[in-house]
Amino acid sequence: MARPAKIESSALHRKLSDVFRDVGYEGASLALLSEATGLQRASLYHRFPGGKEQMALEVMTGAEQWLGEHILAPLASDAPPEARIRAMIRGLDDFYSGGRQACLLNMLSSPRADRGPFARLIRNALKAWIEALAALLSEAGFDAETARFRAERAVALVQGSLVLARGMDTTRPFRNCLANLERELLAPRSDGAPAPTSA
Amino acid sequence: MARPAKIESSALHRKLSDVFRDVGYEGASLALLSEATGLQRASLYHRFPGGKEQMALEVMTGAEQWLGEHILAPLASDAPPEARIRAMIRGLDDFYSGGRQACLLNMLSSPRADRGPFARLIRNALKAWIEALAALLSEAGFDAETARFRAERAVALVQGSLVLARGMDTTRPFRNCLANLERELLAPRSDGAPAPTSA
């Protein structure tokens, strides 16, 4: 080919995402992003005139889209609850590469100063996820309080298992987490009251 | 006072720790650390000739010491299991300021390149915590597998609830987590097998 090939946008986003998930926003220098994508810094600025912040924003937006399609949509389908939860679990296993990749929602929540354009995106994504799960649990017969409590706990468990997986350098916590999610979410609420704090 | 006062070491560590917990290692610039401590950069280098890395290492070491004294020691005491768990929970609530402060184990696990002097400390701290909890649960009558599984899940839950608290800008997930820890840890294992993955 005569002129330089335009690197495909989706592949580019993917590679940028990998860097942010690995080293976080502040740790992701343009040198690193350039190396990971195979594009020179100037080329990155051509695609993202807003610089690093725009890259992170687009990556984050892409992740939200992925969340909507592969997690929220299955949770809201008309399949039986067990099937919907299993679909979510497959999505999670895929998204986090079985526990080998961290979560943007965690890795991008530090950029301080204005505390960033990311804060809103992150908050919304977490809320949407929790609410979709809670809606499913309500539909499955749990009272609203229990549904909300279990949903929030499940999301926390996924995030925490990723923190452990990263910190202990093993995917086991994440695999354990996924392996038990369905059972824990749908377990009959006999075993003591969940007792969520109201405020 | 004639000569400049020596700022107390413990207070200094505390302030440095706050910065690292807030913005992570890469985000913690010397300008930020200087501002937070009230010391000029050169003064920080006088105390920490190894620069930022030494600061983070000492902060991390201090946190490990705190973990040993306020979490691991109570877990290994000769009080009844419920009391030991409650002591841990009080320690956690204090350490994380009720969910307002993030965990160093999460915030310092990104520094890449060599992946750092932090990796070992973090891994050890997480393992020690999980093992202390598992030992308590074994002692409380649970089989080794269940004890290990619940211990790891509890630590993941704490970490994850901190991620959520940070991301959603509310301490509720963390408070919920602590409020239910004792019950979840000591619940009779009637409700379906925990089914941990072996490897």
Added chain:
DNA sequence: GTCTATAGTAAGATAGAC
């Protein structure tokens, strides 16, 4: 659309006065 080359700025770190 990609590159090389280069501004301009903020980072980590030192030297030496007090």
Added chain:
DNA sequence: GTCTATCTTACTATAGAC
């Protein structure tokens, strides 16, 4: 022990050729 002043490096970002 703390400071001001400075060095060096790495970073973000831009200019302009191809």
